[in-house]
Amino acid sequence: MSDRRLPAALAAAVTERARPEQLGAAAARLSAGYRANLTSRQAVPDAAGVAAYAASRMPATYAAVTAALDRLAAARPDFAPETVLDLGAGPGTASWAAATLWSSVTSITMVEASPDFRALAADLARAGSFVLQQANIRAGDITQPSGLPNGSFDLAVIAYALTELDLAAAERLVADLLGRAGRIVIVEPGTPRDHSRLMAVRQAALSAGACILAPCPHAGPCPLPPDDWCHTSVRVERSRAHMRLKGGTVPFEDERYAYLVLESGGLAGAENENGGRILRPPRLSKHEIAFSLCRTDGTLGEARIASRDKAAFKAAGKLDWGDWLSGDRRG
Ligand SMILES: C[S@@+](CC[C@H](N)C(=O)[O-])C[C@H]1O[C@@H](n2cnc3c(N)ncnc32)[C@H](O)[C@@H]1O
Numbered sequence: 001m002s003d004r005r006l007p008a009a010l011a012a013a014v015t016e017r018a019r020p021e022q023l024g025a026a027a028a029r030l031s032a033g034y035r036a037n038l039t040s041r042q043a044v045p046d047a048a049g050v051a052a053y054a055a056s057r058m059p060a061t062y063a064a065v066t067a068a069l070d071r072l073a074a075a076r077p078d079f080a081p082e083t084v085l086d087l088g089a090g091p092g093t094a095s096w097a098a099a100t101l102w103s104s105v106t107s108i109t110m111v112e113a114s115p116d117f118r119a120l121a122a123d124l125a126r127a128g129s130f131v132l133q134q135a136n137i138r139a140g141d142i143t144q145p146s147g148l149p150n151g152s153f154d155l156a157v158i159a160y161a162l163t164e165l166d167l168a169a170a171e172r173l174v175a176d177l178l179g180r181a182g183r184i185v186i187v188e189p190g191t192p193r194d195h196s197r198l199m200a201v202r203q204a205a206l207s208a209g210a211c212i213l214a215p216c217p218h219a220g221p222c223p224l225p226p227d228d229w230c231h232t233s234v235r236v237e238r239s240r241a242h243m244r245l246k247g248g249t250v251p252f253e254d255e256r257y258a259y260l261v262l263e264s265g266g267l268a269g270a271e272n273e274n275g276g277r278i279l280r281p282p283r284l285s286k287h288e289i290a291f292s293l294c295r296t297d298g299t300l301g302e303a304r305i306a307s308r309d310k311a312a313f314k315a316a317g318k319l320d321w322g323d324w325l326s327g328d329r330r331g
Pocket residue numbers: 040041058061062087088089090091092093094111112113114117140141142143158159160161164165
């Protein structure tokens with residue numbers, strides 16, 4: 001598992017650029033705006049807003065993107081992307097995450113509509129590796145074919161950006177990208193709304209010939225009932241400054257996110273044998289550990305591992321919400 005904290009150079013660059021006198025009000029405005037499903041253009045409309053985004057949201061979106069990229073690395077251990085496309089890049093969160101996870105990355109292209117975010121992404125990238133410093137940071141509307149760069153990419157990441165698009169445009173974008181990017185990672189807020197939209201995007205991707213590497217262990221319809229939604233969580237350490245900014249009382253926050261890892265063509269990954277994706281936090285008692293699973297046959301199920309089965313119980317104790325449970329342990 002990769003380090004989910006912002007790289008030190010990025011954290012320092014973000015802190016340097018945050019203007020304390022404007023930060024509190026801008027951060028409160030953006031939190032309220034995103035909670036009300038406003039787009040970034042409405043919620044973070046200026047330079048103070050994007051600086052507040054980097055200070056208040058980027059640690060969590062970076063952690064969620066890194067966790068989703070880890071799932072891709074687990075499903076495809078030999079994957080060593082050279083060319084990365086970051087759509088709706090904002091301050092460059094996904095570009096930093098990909099370049100940190102894979103030293104193979106030699107070229108990064110970011111596409112971003114907001115001039116304030118592009119300026120911040122360029123500024124922050126100066127604190128990064130050579131490949132980040134050399135990133136091509138383009139203006140563009142990712143809902144338009146003309147907004148996307150020509151050529152093909154080993155990896156495309158769309159992080160917390162599909163949520164801002166019209167659903168039909170989001171479906172079209174992902175289906176179009178499949179011919180251009182070997183692997184696509186999508187990360188969205190872990191809400192019922194975004195889960196339902198992501199399932200529509202998943203269907204569009206499957207119809208366009210994609211294979212799902214994670215989280216779904218099958219290509220059938222999502223078996224969750226309408227009042228439930230697939231998401232997971234990543235814990236993010238909070239600095240004192242971040243706690244003050246977000247009014248937090250504990251030195252961490254739990255970022256809930258939903259994601260999809262897609263591959264153009266191909267067959268599902270090695271994880272897709274027996275077992276299933278852990279859908280909720282495991283339930284631990286003195287006698288057993290119980291998991292809610294999404295299974296390879298497209299159904300929901302439970303797995304229980306008794307504490308008397310010491311080796312299996314110990315191994316299961318290391319698994320968390322969103323991990324893969326191997327073996328055929330149906331309850
Ligand atoms: C919530 S921010 C996410 C930023 C970054 N990807 C992250 O994960 O931290 C969404 C970004 O998508 C950008 N965006 C929204 N709609 C867009 C569009 N149609 N074309 C290009 N960028 C867009 C916004 O300007 C904003 O920077």
